[in-house]
């Protein structure tokens with residue numbers, strides 16, 4: 001095993017039971033795709049997050065347990081401060097729970113170190129932000145291909161994938177526009193293309209339409225849902241807005257860091273995306 005492979009090793013369920021044959025039984029980052037095909041894709045078990053600021057304790061998440069199937073579209077619906085972003089960041093590996101476990105396939109996300117989280121995210125996760133988070137000095141195409149640069153994809157392939165991603169969000173011909181030369185809706189579409197370009201298994205979106213008007217909101221939500229469905233991605237959305245939540249299969253209401261209601265919706269009830 002090379003140093004690089006050793007670095008990329010991820011803790012694995014079997015290892016918690018036995019340390020025998022660790023070198024052979026631990027999958028490398030390359031074999032995670034196979035692990036992620038298992039169901040349910042995401043298992044969250046008794047997750048709690050307490051922030052401490054001096055003497056003060058903030059219970060951002062109290063006790064959350066849930067499963068999300070592969071290909072499911074889920075929205076966490078809740079008011080400001082209910083714990084939505086904290087939960088999303090936890091599942092995406094950006095923060096560690098105070099207590100509890102988060103498994104994605106056979107990967108214990110709650111246990112990964114910084115380097116493992118980075119590799120895991122690069123390979124499996126696309127993230128759409130409320131405020132787009134585009135790099136102002138870069139063109140649309142350059143912004144979209146940033147994740148592929150981090151993954152070491154060669155330039156020609158990067159550009160081809162980037163153009164295809166821009167096309168998939170209806171921005172063909174916008175390759176050379178800078179963020180300042182685009183509307184909010186167009187910038188968010190660049191943000192979506194960037195999230196899609198690496199073909200992630202899970203798409204996260206934190207208030208993706210929070211900065212947009214109602215017409216643009218519909219356009220952007222239609223694109224997110226259609227792309228997630230077309231590529232069989234699992235979509236995890238958070239919003240305070242019920243009309244946004246209604247684009248998804250399952251609405252989980254979050255209040256004071258707990259899931260207080262779960263609503264499974266039939267396909268008929270979902271918003272038409274065309």
Ligand SMILES: Nc1ncnc2c1ncn2[C@@H]1O[C@H](COP(=O)(O)OP(=O)(O)OP(=O)(O)O)[C@@H](O)[C@H]1O
Pocket residue numbers: 051052053058059060078079080081082083084085086087240
């Ligand atoms: N880094 C932190 N340190 C201390 N407290 C935090 C931190 N991050 C979040 N909190 C607190 O945790 C609670 C949940 O915050 P969170 O950002 O998850 O809410 P949210 O549902 O995403 O709200 P919004 O809709 O306003 O984005 C809030 O009370 C918040 O003040």
Ligand SMILES: [Mg+2]
Pocket residue numbers: 084085086206
């Ligand atoms: Mg938030």
